[in-house]
Amino acid sequence: MELPFPGMNPYLEAAGLWPEVHHHIITQIFAQIQPQITPTYIARITPYVAFERIDLGSARMMELPTRYGCIEIRSLDAGELVTSIEVLSPANKRSGSEGAVSYEKKRQELFKSSANLLEIDLLRAGQRPQLAGPLPEEPYVIFLSRVELRPAVEIWALPLEQALPVVPVPLRMPDPPVPLDLTLALRQIYRNARYDLQIDYQSDPPPPELSAEHAAWVDARLRACGLRG
Numbered sequence: 079m080e081l082p083f084p085g086m087n088p089y090l091e092a093a094g095l096w097p098e099v100h101h102h103i104i105t106q107i108f109a110q111i112q113p114q115i116t117p118t119y120i121a122r123i124t125p126y127v128a129f130e131r132i133d134l135g136s137a138r139m140m141e142l143p144t145r146y147g148c149i150e151i152r153s154l155d156a157g158e159l160v161t162s163i164e165v166l167s168p169a170n171k172r173s174g175s176e177g178a179v180s181y182e183k184k185r186q187e188l189f190k191s192s193a194n195l196l197e198i199d200l201l202r203a204g205q206r207p208q209l210a211g212p213l214p215e216e217p218y219v220i221f222l223s224r225v226e227l228r229p230a231v232e233i234w235a236l237p238l239e240q241a242l243p244v245v246p247v248p249l250r251m252p253d254p255p256v257p258l259d260l261t262l263a264l265r266q267i268y269r270n271a272r273y274d275l276q277i278d279y280q281s282d283p284p285p286p287e288l289s290a291e292h293a294a295w296v297d298a299r300l301r302a303c304g305l306r307g
Contacts (some may be wrong), residue, residue, distance in 0.1 A: 079274030081265045082244050082303040085242040086200050086218050088271065088283035088296070096168065097130070097144050102271060103200075104147045106263035111151070111163075111247060114256040119249060121153050123147045128169035128177045144169070153250065160250055161194040171204025181204075182208065189223060194248040195222040198260070203286050217292075220260075225247050238292050279305040 081087060090099045104123055112121045125263065126148065128140040149163040164170075167176030185207060188195045197207055202217045214235035215217070222232040222245065234243050246255035268274070279300050282288070288296060300306035 079272070080187065081109055081268040081276075082279075082300060083238075085236060085240055085261055086238070086264065087273075087277075088202065088217070088238065089277045089279070089289070091201055091203070092277075092284040093130070093168070095273070095276070097146070097260060099267065100165055100167060103198075103234075104149060107163060107165075108149055110258055110263065111149070111202070111256060115151060115249065116154075116252065118150050118154060119160060121227055122150050122152065124150050128167055129175075130169055130252055151247070157218040159191070159193040161196060161248055162188055163196045163247065164198065166197065166199045166201060166204075166207075168201060171199075171206070171252070172200060173205045175266060178205070188230065192225055194225055195221075195223040195245060196245070196258075203284075205234070218242075220245055222246070222248070226251060238288075239295055253254060263294070274305075278305075 079160075079185075090096065094244070104231070108123055115121060118231075124147060126146055128146055130144040133152055134178050144167070146167050148161045150159055150167070151161040151163070152159055163180075166181075167177070169175060170181040172178050185195065197220065199206060199219045204220060206213050207221060209221070209231060210229070214233060216235040216237050218236035218238075220234040220236065220243070234245065236242060242260035244257045244259045244261075248255045282293070283296065287293075297306065
């Protein structure tokens with residue numbers, strides 16, 4: 079079954095699915111990038127653990143350690159960090175949590191370094207990464223901080239109804255950036271993991287609640303794909 083949405087599928091944000099989805103996204107990004115950057119650079123998946131809240135019912139919550147990963151692109155000769163690629167997790171976006179504080183500290187350290195930072199936020203819930211100016215109101219956002227353009231940050235605001243972009247992954251100047259096709263990655267993930275068999279499209283997507291306009295679009299899209307009666 080093919081991905082029923084042109085870009086991000088909001089049903090993949092469900093707490094029970096997201097850690098696995100995150101792992102698949104990181105793996106697909108790695109698979110796309112690695113052949114394009116060798117032999118000058120090497121990509122590595124760097125694991126980390128974040129504490130995520132699990133709903134136990136009856137207004138009870140438990141925080142459990144959850145394994146995630148980010149991608150580091152390093153120069154092959156000196157091993158220097160060139161670009162960090164982050165796919166945000168709920169812990170990164172939960173205001174005041176240890177995970178959010180730790181992630182913001184990492185961001186600020188990268189901004190002061192000679193490394194580029196690509197942040198991919200495919201979660202509607204939570205607080206977005208901090209920037210000096212106002213942030214877009216679209217459900218998904220990508221941020222790119224290039225060393226040579228700081229403090230300016232490039233922003234892709236991603237509507238629910240559109241495909242995810244092909245974004246540039248910067249390397250060391252004068253080497254050109256390499257393309258990352260996020261829609262292709264999502265389509266491969268959805269197909270390979272058979273999420274069509276795991277998602278109940280008769281129900282609404284996980285919180286936060288969609289606007290009336292977006293809910294109507296999702297309903298029409300699912301009916302057109304034969305996934306909702």
